[in-house]
Amino acid sequence: MAAAPMVEAKALVKRFGNVEAVRGIDVQVRTGEAFGFLGPNGAGKSSTMRMIASTSPRSDGDLRVLGMDPDVDGPRIRARLGSVPQQDTLDTELTVRQNLQIYGRYFGMSRAAVRRKATELMEFAQLSDRADDPVDTLSGGMKRRLTIARSLVNDPDLLLLDEPTTGLDPQARHMLWDRLFRLKAGGVTLLITSHYMDEVEQLCDRLVVMDDARIVAEGSPSELIARYSTREVLELRFPPGEQGGVAERVAELGERVEELPDRVLVYTGDGERALEQVHGRDVRPVSSLVRRSTLEDVFLRLTGRTLVD
Amino acid sequence: MRMSSTTSAATGAAASSAPARRGLLLRMLPAPLYTGRARALLERSAMVYSRAWLVFVSGVVEPLLYLLAFQVGFGKLVEEVTGPGGQTMNYVAFVAPALLAASAMNGAVFDSTFNVFFKFRYNKTYDAMLATPLGPLDIALGEIGWAVLRGGLYAVAFLGVMAGFGLATSPWALLLVPVALLVSFAFAAIGMVCATFLKSPSQFDFVQLAVMPMFLLSTTFYPLSVYPEPLQYAVQCLPLYHGVELTRGLAVGVLDVSMLGHVAYLLVLAAAGAYFTAKRLAGLLLR
Ligand SMILES: Nc1ncnc2c1ncn2[C@@H]1O[C@H](COP(=O)(O)OP(=O)(O)OP(=O)(O)O)[C@@H](O)[C@H]1O
Ligand SMILES: [Mg+2]
Numbered sequence: 001m002a003a004a005p006m007v008e009a010k011a012l013v014k015r016f017g018n019v020e021a022v023r024g025i026d027v028q029v030r031t032g033e034a035f036g037f038l039g040p041n042g043a044g045k046s047s048t049m050r051m052i053a054s055t056s057p058r059s060d061g062d063l064r065v066l067g068m069d070p071d072v073d074g075p076r077i078r079a080r081l082g083s084v085p086q087q088d089t090l091d092t093e094l095t096v097r098q099n100l101q102i103y104g105r106y107f108g109m110s111r112a113a114v115r116r117k118a119t120e121l122m123e124f125a126q127l128s129d130r131a132d133d134p135v136d137t138l139s140g141g142m143k144r145r146l147t148i149a150r151s152l153v154n155d156p157d158l159l160l161l162d163e164p165t166t167g168l169d170p171q172a173r174h175m176l177w178d179r180l181f182r183l184k185a186g187g188v189t190l191l192i193t194s195h196y197m198d199e200v201e202q203l204c205d206r207l208v209v210m211d212d213a214r215i216v217a218e219g220s221p222s223e224l225i226a227r228y229s230t231r232e233v234l235e236l237r238f239p240p241g242e243q244g245g246v247a248e249r250v251a252e253l254g255e256r257v258e259e260l261p262d263r264v265l266v267y268t269g270d271g272e273r274a275l276e277q278v279h280g281r282d283v284r285p286v287s288s289l290v291r292r293s294t295l296e297d298v299f300l301r302l303t304g305r306t307l308v309d
Numbered sequence: 310m311r312m313s314s315t316t317s318a319a320t321g322a323a324a325s326s327a328p329a330r331r332g333l334l335l336r337m338l339p340a341p342l343y344t345g346r347a348r349a350l351l352e353r354s355a356m357v358y359s360r361a362w363l364v365f366v367s368g369v370v371e372p373l374l375y376l377l378a379f380q381v382g383f384g385k386l387v388e389e390v391t392g393p394g395g396q397t398m399n400y401v402a403f404v405a406p407a408l409l410a411a412s413a414m415n416g417a418v419f420d421s422t423f424n425v426f427f428k429f430r431y432n433k434t435y436d437a438m439l440a441t442p443l444g445p446l447d448i449a450l451g452e453i454g455w456a457v458l459r460g461g462l463y464a465v466a467f468l469g470v471m472a473g474f475g476l477a478t479s480p481w482a483l484l485l486v487p488v489a490l491l492v493s494f495a496f497a498a499i500g501m502v503c504a505t506f507l508k509s510p511s512q513f514d515f516v517q518l519a520v521m522p523m524f525l526l527s528t529t530f531y532p533l534s535v536y537p538e539p540l541q542y543a544v545q546c547l548p549l550y551h552g553v554e555l556t557r558g559l560a561v562g563v564l565d566v567s568m569l570g571h572v573a574y575l576l577v578l579a580a581a582g583a584y585f586t587a588k589r590l591a592g593l594l595l596r
Pocket of ligand 2: 045046047086162
């Protein structure tokens with residue numbers, strides 16, 4: 001595959017009536033990388049993903065997926081995509097196995113191939129023992145696993161995952177991460193949206209932070225943390241109602257201080273030292289915690305809000 | 310949870326790239342609308358109905374009950390009626406081909422409104438399909454095709470019984486089957502367009518409101534000459550009227566050129582219905 005990027009968006013816009021869901025974003029996803037979209041509810045992540053999945057026409061700007069224009073070559077693009085939509089779209093009139101088989105048939109795979117693939121993917125999704133059950137009878141997390149399995153039926157070159165792990169238990173989440181790592185090692189390009197910082201930090205080589213329909217930052221997780229945050233963070237919690245004025249009193253102990261409804265965050269290179277100084281000023285939190293910076297802190301810095309309220 | 314090596318990435322393109330078959334439709338229509346894979350939807354329907362085949366039996370039996378009721382009931386009351394070409398004919402033989410057309414209509418409308426509505430509004434079945442290479446016209450043709458297959462099956466059964474009762478007197482009556490397919494296609498296509506406009510299940514009453522008068526008024530039970538002249542023109546606009554004209558003429562072997570007009574009417578309806586269904590699906594789901 002040549003140097004042409006997997007996905008290339010320039011000044012990409014999506015409008016729904018008067019709502020501008022995406023306001024002119026530039027994105028380049030290289031072949032073989034894992035790329036993340038991070039942002040709060042309504043930021044425009046899903047709208048962007050759906051345009052890339054060639055299931056939602058762009059309102060303006062330019063978009064190339066696998067080197068092709070979705071408006072012209074939608075079917076050819078989709079033939080090489082796997083897509084996990086934010087909301088499951090399983091076929092509720094069919095069983096687990098049938099869901100996988102018929103989906104493969106939509107891609108034009110042979111009957112023998114889809115039979116083989118269905119068995120293999122049920123194994124992956126740990127649903128083999130539910131093979132002939134109607135989809136309706138699965139739990140939420142099982143349905144999610146089946147949706148993810150289904151997206152792999154055509155061995156996609158580009159996999160779009162819109163909040164793939166919502167509803168998954170920790171074990172299933174880690175299993176999926178492991179699986180995604182292996183797909184990536186096999187050359188599959190991954191596009192992931194998530195609210196989970198750890199997920200994006202773990203999985204993504206690069207990401208963009210979206211807020212209010214725009215991209216507010218772009219880079220690798222560690223780059224973003226280095227650029228927008230400090231090495232460590234000191235979290236101070238206080239009993240309800242006693243937090244007032246604390247932020248001012250500890251203001252110069254860190255490079256930056258953020259006040260959240262339930263805690264005060266002190267951004268500093270050395271959290272332990274800052275904590276000593278806090279105590280030295282006779283500020284008495286009920287609990288304190290020193291941790292390293294995460295993408296959550298990057299997001300807070302960029303938007304003044306937390307990601308998950 | 311270990312995966313075999315067949316999943317090793319980035320190779321799938323070969324198996325699943327653009328479809329190989331390039332039919333006439335495929336070349337005429339814009340690629341994003343149609344990729345020539347409507348058959349996959351037939352397969353899906355077959356999967357769904359493989360567990361609900363009893364539905365078919367009821368679909369076959371229902372129109373036959375009508376026929377039986379006429380044979381033993383009305384047939385005794387109304388003896389003769391003026392049929393195609395001005396000939397007088399047995400009343401049951403007059404009604405039977407019309408019932409065949411009407412049952413093709415009913416089956417198609419039911420299939421394409423009820424079934425499609427739930428898949429479309431609640432189950433997101435088509436959203437899932439549109440994330441694959443399938444286009445909206447594949448979906449339209451696939452769903453309509455299923456209604457047509459069912460319509461054809463019922464028509465064959467019905468025709469068999471008609472022949473058994475001695476109600477189909479001409480070899481032309483064999484053409485009732487393709488006519489039933491055409492009627493099914495036209496009504497399934499129109500029904501599917503309508504289904505995309507329905508907002509809630511209670512609105513199915515509107516569908517009934519359209520189908521019931523059509524069933525009663527399209528010269529199903531009495532000849533066109535019964536109506537006063539202005540009404541005759543109105544009746545001749547009803548799609549089912551054209552289906553009935555075809556089946557009735559063929560059943561007794563009275564053919565004339567006007568039949569080409571009836572066929573053309575239904576063909577236009579079918580094509581327009583399929584096209585606008587695809588447009589509606591694209592407009593509503595690919596946003
Ligand atoms: N089909 C639609 N019709 C109208 N407005 C829409 C539609 N889809 C999305 N929007 C609007 O576009 C904006 C962005 O929505 P989008 O789903 O892309 O956000 P998101 O980042 O995926 O959010 P979330 O984290 O909640 O999934 C929102 O204001 C939403 O209301
Ligand atoms: Mg979303």
